[in-house]
Amino acid sequence: EVQLVESGGGLVQPGGSLRLSCAASEFIFSNYEMNWVRQVPGKGLEWVAYISSSGSAIYYADSVKGRFTISRDNAKKSVYLQMNSLRVEDTAVFYCARDRNMILGMDVWGQGTTVTVSS
């Protein structure tokens, strides 16, 4: 079964760091672009970051630019989100999602991992 599984969420203090991971299975990971999307509980979806299949193209939402870094390891079939200088407003469920040429929609999503930023 085609699957994405996120991990690495948890409770962190404001100003702290966290690294999220997303492991892919049952598809050729190196052929696909990947995104991170977050959702504050009870609110809408917010796109966070994108990485191309080779890692050569990376884009961020303005709200996280300079604080978050997306990366991937195609040999490990994984994509990562390094989150630094975390703020209370970064509290959310973070999803990784597979993309198709960036224009055909995000067709596979993980189950999400929860990040809570609180003192």
Added chain:
Amino acid sequence: IQMTQSPSSLSASVGDRVTITCRASQSISGHLNWYQQKPGKAPKLLVYATSSLQSGVPSRFSGSGSGTDFTLTISSLQPEDFATYYCQQSYSSILTFGGGTKVEIK
């Protein structure tokens, strides 16, 4: 690019025809996708590139539009369709979602 959905919520009955609108702040050609999300679950891709139905999605769902104005239509609402729906533009490299439309049972 800002994406504005309307309405933000609606109440409908099983069998009703439901239409959700999404407006972009500038032309996005046909680069518009629709997702369905149920409580506690990840979003699910329904329609991509304005009108192409994702594999496995029932044919009662359809999408249309161009430029800045887009529509998701459910021809005959089923019990499993009560959920929140989001549009998303993929014209810009900075992706954006609409605010969502919650479809509730009347």
